[in-house]
Amino acid sequence: MDTYSNPFNPGAGVSPPELAGRSEVLEQAVTALERTKRGRHAKSLMILGLRGVGKTVLLNEIGREANTRGYLVEQIEARDGEDLRQLLIHALRRVLLQLDRPGHAIEAVKKGLRVLRSFIGRVTVSTGGVDVTLGVDPEPGHADSGDFEADVKDVLVATAQAAKEAKRPVVLLIDELQYVSREELAALIRGMHAVNQDGLPLLLFGAGLPQLAGQAGDAKSYAERLFDFPRLDRLEKEDAYKAIREPVEVERARIDDGALEEIFAQTRGYPYFLQEWGYNAWNIANSDVITERDAKVATNQSIRKLDESFFRVRFDRLTPLERDYMRYLAELGEGPQRSSDVAKAMDRNARSLGPTRDNLIKKGMIYAPEHGQVAFTVPLFDEFMRREMQLP
Numbered sequence: 001m002d003t004y005s006n007p008f009n010p011g012a013g014v015s016p017p018e019l020a021g022r023s024e025v026l027e028q029a030v031t032a033l034e035r036t037k038r039g040r041h042a043k044s045l046m047i048l049g050l051r052g053v054g055k056t057v058l059l060n061e062i063g064r065e066a067n068t069r070g071y072l073v074e075q076i077e078a079r080d081g082e083d084l085r086q087l088l089i090h091a092l093r094r095v096l097l098q099l100d101r102p103g104h105a106i107e108a109v110k111k112g113l114r115v116l117r118s119f120i121g122r123v124t125v126s127t128g129g130v131d132v133t134l135g136v137d138p139e140p141g142h143a144d145s146g147d148f149e150a151d152v153k154d155v156l157v158a159t160a161q162a163a164k165e166a167k168r169p170v171v172l173l174i175d176e177l178q179y180v181s182r183e184e185l186a187a188l189i190r191g192m193h194a195v196n197q198d199g200l201p202l203l204l205f206g207a208g209l210p211q212l213a214g215q216a217g218d219a220k221s222y223a224e225r226l227f228d229f230p231r232l233d234r235l236e237k238e239d240a241y242k243a244i245r246e247p248v249e250v251e252r253a254r255i256d257d258g259a260l261e262e263i264f265a266q267t268r269g270y271p272y273f274l275q276e277w278g279y280n281a282w283n284i285a286n287s288d289v290i291t292e293r294d295a296k297v298a299t300n301q302s303i304r305k306l307d308e309s310f311f312r313v314r315f316d317r318l319t320p321l322e323r324d325y326m327r328y329l330a331e332l333g334e335g336p337q338r339s340s341d342v343a344k345a346m347d348r349n350a351r352s353l354g355p356t357r358d359n360l361i362k363k364g365m366i367y368a369p370e371h372g373q374v375a376f377t378v379p380l381f382d383e384f385m386r387r388e389m390q391l392p
Contacts, residue, residue: 001285007247008279010272022058025230029062029205033069036201037169044192046177046216047207049232051364051378052272055207058232059173062205066171072098072163075173080362084184085119088152091172092116092159099166112162114139119155149187156191160200169201178208178215178364186219193226209377211367234269234379243271244278248290255281258292266299270379272310276302311384317363325356326365329374330385336375339368 025047032042045062049055063073074091078084096116099109118138138144143154163170180188188204195202206212210231216223235243241260248255259281267273281290281298318326328345329337339357343350357374360366365381366374376382 010275053232054271078179108165109162115158119143152187153191160202177206189220240269253288255290259295262295330382
């Protein structure tokens with residue numbers, strides 16, 4: 001079929017043509033947006049899930065919903081080892097400068113800029129190699145204590161107060177939230193608690209790997225009362241079929257039931273893989289009908305492409321010992337395994353492997369679904385590791 005018309009989008013955070021199976025979480029977010037806009041209490045969300053289940057896609061969709069409702073939206077991607085202060089400074093600067101409209105001398109916005117200037121302190125902030133300045137003096141006694149948690153609270157509250165006075169609610173979207181440190185996560189939660197208590201129009205929607213819920217609870221005991229933690233998983237068969245069939249039919253083509261069965265069986269219903277298989281099956285098809293044979297050829301192509309990129313780029317970040325740990329974890333089979341069993345298989349002491357396990361968790365390669373257990377964060381990675389072990 002015409003590759004230019006291919007409806008599938010196998011990319012990181014790229015919205016699929018059909019956002020199947022995510023309506024409940026999206027409705028939660030829309031309800032929070034509407035309630036906050038009307039001055040009502042609403043919980044923010046931290047969306048949990050493995051790699052490839054559509055967390056970033058859903059964050060982007062929430063951002064679009066917020067935009068249509070008149071919100072200012074700022075999106076942040078946390079990265080391993082990156083300073084959250086810098087990310088917040090850039091995001092809140094953009095928010096406050098947009099609220100500081102010409103001809104609207106709103107004191108709360110001016111104060112927000114001064115508080116942000118206090119928060120910046122002596123930190124060097126630049127964008128594209130150019131130093132960033134706000135053209136205002138600091139606000140003494142606000143966001144200048146040197147206590148990161150207290151200072152984040154001050155700057156978030158000041159930004160939210162500016163949003164209220166400017167009658168323009170604000171949404172912060174933070175992806176890969178599991179990468180922020182415990183101190184940074186505690187500061188975010190405390191800041192949002194203060195915003196919530198004052199009934200101010202600022203929401204935070206975060207996304208991260210499954211361990212994020214535990215990290216939030218460890219950072220602040222009241223996190224579960226401030227946030228909802230919806231978890232995204234693989235799609236059920238009906239939704240997975242819909243995610244493939246509907247885009248095909250929109251392009252006036254068809255897909256056989258046998259092809260749908262093959263794609264679902266191979267992808268286990270994970271959204272990213274559905275897009276990869278759908279994309280390849282479309283390009284392989286010789287007519288306007290995607291057959292089971294097309295889908296099986298797409299399986300070979302998809303696995304090869306994933307091994308060369310999606311899986312390989314993660315594998316190449318690991319140390320030799322971390323790779324061994326992942327290999328033995330894969331050998332134990334699909335699903336969560338006891339970390340003691342991994343150590344036993346490696347003929348190592350479990351305690352001696354603790355730092356390796358912790359490093360793999362920090363790198364986002366594995367997580368602990370329960371105490372003493374480990375599992376891959378990337379679906380189908382165990383199969384990749386078994387293929388990798390077969391190489392000479």
